[in-house]
Amino acid sequence: MIIAIDGPAASGKGTLAKKLAAHFSLPLLDTGLLYRATARALLSAGAPLNDAAHATRAAQSLDIAKIDEHDLRGAAMGEAASVVAAIPSVRAALIDAQRRFANQPGGAVLDGRDIGTVIAPHANLKIFVTASPEVRADRRYKEALGRGEEVEYDVILADIRKRDERDSGRSAAPLKIAEDAVLLDTSAMSIEDVLAAAIRLVEAKSAAAKPPG
Ligand code: DC
Numbered sequence: 001m002i003i004a005i006d007g008p009a010a011s012g013k014g015t016l017a018k019k020l021a022a023h024f025s026l027p028l029l030d031t032g033l034l035y036r037a038t039a040r041a042l043l044s045a046g047a048p049l050n051d052a053a054h055a056t057r058a059a060q061s062l063d064i065a066k067i068d069e070h071d072l073r074g075a076a077m078g079e080a081a082s083v084v085a086a087i088p089s090v091r092a093a094l095i096d097a098q099r100r101f102a103n104q105p106g107g108a109v110l111d112g113r114d115i116g117t118v119i120a121p122h123a124n125l126k127i128f129v130t131a132s133p134e135v136r137a138d139r140r141y142k143e144a145l146g147r148g149e150e151v152e153y154d155v156i157l158a159d160i161r162k163r164d165e166r167d168s169g170r171s172a173a174p175l176k177i178a179e180d181a182v183l184l185d186t187s188a189m190s191i192e193d194v195l196a197a198a199i200r201l202v203e204a205k206s207a208a209a210k211p212p213g
Pocket of ligand 1: 031036078081082111112115163
């Protein structure tokens with residue numbers, strides 16, 4: 001089964017994807033890492049993030065099975081990733097590898113922004129995970145405080161709104177809900193509730209796919 005999980009920054013889609021993949025023993029691809037690794041290549045070469053030719057070469061040379069996650073997870077790299085992800089030739093360079101991952105025998109879970117719309121429009125199940133910008137900012141704020149970082153809620157909220165706007169407003173594969181996606185608004189849900197709801201969706205799809213009898 002191919003499971004596509006899309007949604008905005010800090011919606012909880014990554015956590016859900018990881019737990020769902022573990023629950024059903026499916027391989028997982030966090031596609032945000034591909035854009036983050038592309039952005040890192042530019043930053044470490046001192047190149048501007050809007051250098052399309054350099055960004056495209058960096059994306060083409062990525063091996064999705066061997067992404068070094070060091071330095072990739074923070075908010076600053078997420079913001080940089082959002083800039084390179086708006087370059088059409090960067091997205092084009094990453095499509096085939098993502099599609100091969102999605103179509104591997106036995107299925108896979110992929111999370112990102114365009115999985116249900118572009119990478120795997122034929123996915124068996126598409127979940128669009130969202131939450132209000134305030135709830136997402138609050139989650140990020142508490143995570144950062146937990147790591148002992150000095151942060152301001154208003155700054156995090158402004159960053160989230162800016163990233164939503166860029167990811168949804170770009171012309172190449174913008175973040176949007178696939179017509180046949182199930183919307184999961186996690187604003188008032190715990191991660192356990194979100195996982196339980198997603199497991200029910202997968203099980204309902206599997207049951208519907210089985211021949212009667
Ligand atoms: O999911 P994330 O926060 O790791 O993603 C970082 C950025 O990468 C995000 O702001 C937009 C971009 N991205 C994308 O355009 N398409 C994807 N499938 C995944 C991420």
